[in-house]
Amino acid sequence: MSLDPDFAAALAAHSMEIDEDIALRLQQYAQTLWKLNETINLTRHTTWDLFVGRDLRDCLQLAPLLHEGEEALDLGSGNGVPGIPLAILRPDIEVALAESVAKRAKVLGEIVTELGLPVPVYAARGEDLLEDFRFSSVVSRAVGSITKFCRWVEPNWSNVDRLLLIKGPKWVEERGEARHLGVMSNLQIRRVAEYPLGDDAESVGVILQIWPKGRPEPNSSSPEISA
Ligand SMILES: C[S@@+](CC[C@H](N)C(=O)[O-])C[C@H]1O[C@@H](n2cnc3c(N)ncnc32)[C@H](O)[C@@H]1O
Numbered sequence: 676m677s678l679d680p681d682f683a684a685a686l687a688a689h690s691m692e693i694d695e696d697i698a699l700r701l702q703q704y705a706q707t708l709w710k711l712n713e714t715i716n717l718t719r720h721t722t723w724d725l726f727v728g729r730d731l732r733d734c735l736q737l738a739p740l741l742h743e744g745e746e747a748l749d750l751g752s753g754n755g756v757p758g759i760p761l762a763i764l765r766p767d768i769e770v771a772l773a774e775s776v777a778k779r780a781k782v783l784g785e786i787v788t789e790l791g792l793p794v795p796v797y798a799a800r801g802e803d804l805l806e807d808f809r810f811s812s813v814v815s816r817a818v819g820s821i822t823k824f825c826r827w828v829e830p831n832w833s834n835v836d837r838l839l840l841i842k843g844p845k846w847v848e849e850r851g852e853a854r855h856l857g858v859m860s861n862l863q864i865r866r867v868a869e870y871p872l873g874d875d876a877e878s879v880g881v882i883l884q885i886w887p888k889g890r891p892e893p894n895s896s897s898p899e900i901s902a
Pocket residue numbers: 750751752753754755756757773774775776779799800801802815816817818
């Protein structure tokens with residue numbers, strides 16, 4: 676398999692440099708997803724530009740925040756973002772996917788099998804898994820508000836070190852709602868990544884790290900940005 680010139684062009688247009696071996700695996704993921712997308716609706720990002728500019732951009736921001744040996748759960752994996760690209764970009768961490776819609780979980784299983792990735796897929800609500808399994812990081816994109824996540828994880832913080840939530844520009848309102856409702860009174864929050872989304876000059880994506888008060892902040896290699 677060789678790199679699709681359109682994929683290479685999209686990577687260059689978004690100023691992303693990726694090792695060819697890894698780019699080829701990401702390409703295989705996108706192509707497998709798009710093929711399955713013909714029978715079950717998994718993604719609207721069916722061009723290389725959207726895959727790179729929307730999906731890969733978030734995953735490339737998330738990947739360096741995890742440290743070697745982490746056990747990460749992608750809660751609400753849907754089409755596999757961020758969990759599958761994360762497993763490709765960081766083979767030194769253990770990634771699991773949780774997807775509550777059984778048909779989507781089945782397709783995710785087909786994708787990881789096709790790619791030969793050691794990634795378990797749970798057809799389950801992610802928050803239910805936290806009762807029985809331990810994950811150092813719960814990662815997620817486009818699944819629920821900060822309030823929802825705080826409520827989901829609240830009974831099982833003993834099994835989770837941190838949440839890493841990929842959010843768009845509305846994260847400030849979400850944080851306001853979560854504070855107003857009091858769901859963050861025992862939690863700390865910090866922006867560990869902030870990056871332009873490319874839609875317009877002001878549109879930024881962020882990754883929020885949330886962890887319980889009284890515990891040291893989980894290790895993340897990002898520079899200090901207060902939330
Ligand atoms: C909008 S999609 C986002 C998919 C992907 N994370 C992304 O960023 O493109 C949300 C997915 O999360 C799943 N989902 C919602 N709540 C969930 C939960 N509590 N546990 C597991 N999956 C959940 C939905 O079925 C859906 O497939």
